[in-house]
Amino acid sequence: MADAASRLQATEPDLPAGSARPGARRVLEAALGLFARHGFSGTSIRDIAAEAGLASAALYAHFESKDHVLAELVRIGHEEHHGRLRRAALGTAGDPEQQLRGVVGAHARFHAEYPVLATVCNNELHALPPALAAPALALRAQSEQLLQEIVELGIERGVFDPPHTWMTVAAIGGMGIRVAAWFAADLEIGIDEVADTYGELAVRMARADNTARADSTARAATGASEGAPT
Amino acid sequence: MADAASRLQATEPDLPAGSARPGARRVLEAALGLFARHGFSGTSIRDIAAEAGLASAALYAHFESKDHVLAELVRIGHEEHHGRLRRAALGTAGDPEQQLRGVVGAHARFHAEYPVLATVCNNELHALPPALAAPALALRAQSEQLLQEIVELGIERGVFDPPHTWMTVAAIGGMGIRVAAWFAADLEIGIDEVADTYGELAVRMARADNTARADSTARAATGASEGAPT
């Protein structure tokens, strides 16, 4: 709230259940909120320690270095995210449209349930040395490929006909990532509604027979459009 | 390139033409690339000066503080972005679908033409004290409202029927922002193609008669979908 560029206004920093030993978890939760608000480089280990109620030296009993604290957050976030996408894909196997709806819904849902964690994973990954970032990047590539394969299957079957497959996949991914930037727990929009809406939007983007219809049906309400003044 | 989490791999840091005096411009260009790769807090005054070929003290002849360097970059980026959106909206006034296509195309085009600047504007805005961030936030609000009004006009006329107007606007904005993360000059995808594709995707998301059609037409190719194994 003190921040102008509202990075996750009222949302409480939150981690998936059972992701670390209690001692380390307190540190991770403290670091999570601070990394999201001030960035990795903008947060000192003294800040983290103070937030966790510890002396700064105590952090090194749980983590090898400041880098490793971020690496652990990034690992937790990417594994939770990728696991949800895979479960959503397996649970709806067969029908590409239902599968796209499910996977994109899970993607959006993750960013709504863990907006702080998602923000750190997306915005601070670059601060990690290559060796520590590699596992997260691998999971990212897998998630993108999962989405791409669903769209390609739909194209094969004729139910999908997106403009430029790869860009459509990138756009679907991008709109979901952005959920973390505006979703807050006290919003009047529920998590289920977010997931459903984003699933619907993704299907609309990919679905066949969309462009063609512009010439046949959508004409009706457009009559008064040509050359309107101002 | 040395960075694992590819923040703008091969792209040259670039600013819109004529945005500052030559001396200050060299500093801004140096800071732009460094802020994008290492973040605002991860970049020191000495880093910027070295990249610009100056002693660190020389920066203070052009800018009041490190904050003001970022503030100027953020101002340039937001003004260029908002200007393009307004011009695109005025150039296609009247027809909501054409207007949405144009504005979203301009949005995507900006992020493809200035991916480094867009990255800094989006990811480092939070590092600015409220007073310096305020103008950019105001322009952001205006841009979002512009998009929202186009969609609402389309709904009034019956050509648009998106699920949850506000979330659709947020999703359209989000997918365009993400372009900056993957677009590179040496890519096989051209800027015009990006703009056209994103315009088309936005229209598909908003267009009326999309959901309803699922029951009437799209059935044809879906026959073999039910319960396919694995």
Place this chain on the structure above:
DNA sequence: CCCTCCTGATCGAACGATCAGCCGGACAAG
């Protein structure tokens, strides 16, 4: 002669990390 742009030196503060040492619960031996 002044004004703009610049340099090298330097300020105090904050940085990531390391150290010796203290504390308290776990645990085996008596």
Place this chain on the structure above:
DNA sequence: CTTGTCCGGCTGATCGTTCGATCAGGAGGG
């Protein structure tokens, strides 16, 4: 139950480095 030992988790002090910023002064074109 008491005793002795250990070890994970912690503290306060401190290391050398780097941070953003300031200073007096030099260079040089108008």
